[in-house]
Amino acid sequence: MAKKKWKKHSILPGFGLSLGFTTLYVSLLVLLPLAMIFVNTASMSWADFWATVTEPRVVASYKLSFGAAFAAACINVVFGVLIAWVLVRYSFPGKRVIDGLVDLPFALPTAVAGIALTTLYAETGWVGQFLSFKVAFTPIGITIALTFIGLPFVVRMVQPVLQNFDQETKEASAILGASRLQTFVKVIVPEILPAALTGFALAFARALGEYGSVVFIAGNMPMKTEITPLLIMTKLEQYDYEGATAIAAVMLVISFVLLLFINGLQWWTNRKFAHS
Amino acid sequence: MSIQIKDVSKAFGSFQALQDINLDIETGELVALLGPSGSGKTSLLRIIAGLEASDNGVILFGDEEMTHIRTTERKVGFVFQHYALFKHMTVADNVAYGLKVRSKKERPSKKEIKEKVKELLSLVKLDAFADRYPSQLSGGQRQRVALARALAVEPKVLLLDEPFGALDAKVRKELRRWLRRLHDDFHITSIFVTHDQEEALDVADRIVVMNEGKIEQIGSPEEVYEHPNSPFVYDFLGNVNVFHGRLEDGTWRNGADSLHQQALAYVRPHDVAIERQKSAEDAVQAEIVHIHVVGRTVHVELKQGDTDRFLEAELTKDRYRELDLKPGETVFVRPNQLKVFIPEDYSI
Known part of the structure; x- marks a missing residue:
């Protein structure tokens, strides 16, 4: 049997060069720093490592971090799609302003966002005083902060897809007798699903790593409102570098597995739905 | 089902797309709306389908006024120039779509839908492609799927918007013949829009020649080709030579002069x-x-x-x-x- 050809014939030259460069670049920029976490962690004994990462306070922080990030990403998918829909479908005065505002959470220093949100949602704050339940210094507050910083991802992923959406496909659906809801669910949703999933993954990943905006609104009560990144910071401040990297390593592995799973889901929806 | 169009006008901003269109189409007729781009033919078709609202005028299907009936309830079949298939559905799902979205009361059983799809796919000779996605089909095959999808709901009126416009010459001719045969078998009142005079002459029972939002001439292919009633129709329906001449005692003479009425001879x-x-x-x-x-x-x-x-x-x-x-x-x-x-x- 002939040698298996894994390199497809291509009219574009430079496959070797570009692949080599990509590998080097990703290694230097992403892999190497991340590897340091594991190298650092490796200096701990297995027992120490296990004790550090399964400490009840740490486990509670994992639950909070992943739970709040997941909730925030879910909220962002729903309202991100809605905002993208409105921005693409309708024209109204101030549309450009709103379009610009969407990106603001990216530009704003996250600490500023955190302080602003805390002021608003504190029990005496503008919004907080009207709410019967506590928002600031609870997981709800954390979720709000994470939703805030993840908002642009879904909007910016879904917007171009909606923009390129073929108007005639919708008309075809209507002519065939489908109601608006049916057209939305059966024709439009499958079309935007891959983009919405990508937006979800990005918002989720961003929320997992978020630190600046959350520490202000979280209140950082151990076992209750302490997120994992904060615990890592705390350990660093106590010069417990090994403990910090151990928790970081666990978080990294879980994040990687989750993102890999979402990527797989994306690949699957792409194959199933995006036949262009 | 017969279609009556009465005094339909439509303007897009300052552009008058249609102006007082009156047209009667009989049950089972295959009518071509022929005209250059911008003549309003597609607008008229979209108004009949309910995709566009006319500014004034009335549209009747049979005796029923359709002007304010929503697209979803008009029960027309529509075929788009660029197919407008659902990309994420298989060919079979595309064809079944119109049946599946019906309310529970009217929806046929799963088995009936499956049979109907099979029947339609064999009609358009795509039995073997039921599980493919539209992206895996050629243009001609996609348009056939679109046709099967439109026919699945058993429309009383079939509307086709430049159905063969995006296809190459040979496939176009084939599909044209096939559409004609299909129409002869099913007798669905059909209107198709085209800018290709050959296509209109070849397929239609009757041709409606449109220009600048108005109807120039209505007649059988032979009538409009042999007896065009305006220079526009003459010119649009085929190649033409113009001889500049004059009228002398009611007969045309070649060569214009200043003594007589100028006249153009179209040949x-x-x-x-x-x-x-x-x-x-x-x-x-x-x-x-x-x-x-x-x-x-x-x-x-x-x-x-x-x-x-x-x-x-x-x-x-x-x-x-x-x-x-x-x-x-x-x-x-x-x-x-x-x-x-x-x-x-x-x-x-």
């Missing part, structure tokens, strides 16, 4: 006879510029001796051999059949 290329000798008074001297043979017909391009205008003639191969024409030779040209129009503001 189809196949009605232009080429001769070696001047046999009649109205024959015109012309020089052969170019000869090209397309299949069994020979196209001869000529330059009129007196006016330097270009003419086109179509000969059979036999006649061409008989005359033994060569580029650069001088011959005489005689219009066999001409239609005279008095020029108003229309210029060619």
Whole structure:
């Protein structure tokens, strides 16, 4: 049997060069720093490592971090799609302003966002005083902060897809007798699903790593409102570098597995739905 | 189901897309809306489908007024130029869509839907492609899927918007024939929009020629081709030569002068006879510029001796051999059949 050809014939030259460069670049920029976490962690004994990462306070922080990030990403998918829909479908005065505002959470220093949100949602704050339940210094507050910083991802992923959406496909659906809801669910949703999933993954990943905006609104009560990144910071401040990297390593592995799973889901929806 | 269109007008901003359109279409007819782009033919079709609302006027299906009935309830089939298939559904799912979205009461059972889809796919000769996605099909196959999808809901009216416009010449011809046969079998009242005169002449029972938002002429293909009622229709329905002449005592003479009413004579290329000798008074001297043979017909391009205008003639191969024409030779040209129009503001 002939040698298996894994390199497809291509009219574009430079496959070797570009692949080599990509590998080097990703290694230097992403892999190497991340590897340091594991190298650092490796200096701990297995027992120490296990004790550090399964400490009840740490486990509670994992639950909070992943739970709040997941909730925030879910909220962002729903309202991100809605905002993208409105921005693409309708024209109204101030549309450009709103379009610009969407990106603001990216530009704003996250600490500023955190302080602003805390002021608003504190029990005496503008919004907080009207709410019967506590928002600031609870997981709800954390979720709000994470939703805030993840908002642009879904909007910016879904917007171009909606923009390129073929108007005639919708008309075809209507002519065939489908109601608006049916057209939305059966024709439009499958079309935007891959983009919405990508937006979800990005918002989720961003929320997992978020630190600046959350520490202000979280209140950082151990076992209750302490997120994992904060615990890592705390350990660093106590010069417990090994403990910090151990928790970081666990978080990294879980994040990687989750993102890999979402990527797989994306690949699957792409194959199933995006036949262009 | 018959369709009546009464005084329909539509403007997009300051652009008058349709102006007082009146048209009756009988049950089971296959009608072509023919016109150049911007003539309003697609707007009219979309208004009939309910995709666009007319500014005024009434549309009736049978005796039922449709003007304010929503698209979803008009029960028409619509075929788009660019297919508009659901990309994420298989061919079978695409065809079944119109049945599956029905309310529980009206929806056929799963088995019935499956059978219907199978029947339609065999009708469009795509049985083997039921599980493919639209992206895996050729243009002609996609359009056939679109047709099957439109027919699945058993529409009373079938509307086709340039259905073959995006396909290559051979597939186009094939599908055209196939559409004609389909129509002969099912007798669904059908309207199709096209800018291709050959397509309209080939397929339609009746042709509606449109220009600038108005109907220029309605008639059978033969009528509009043989007896066009305006220079526009004459020009649009085929190649044409224009002889500038004059009216003398009610008959047309070649060559304009200042004494008589100016008149233009329109002649189809196949009605232009080429001769070696001047046999009649109205024959015109012309020089052969170019000869090209397309299949069994020979196209001869000529330059009129007196006016330097270009003419086109179509000969059979036999006649061409008989005359033994060569580029650069001088011959005489005689219009066999001409239609005279008095020029108003229309210029060619």
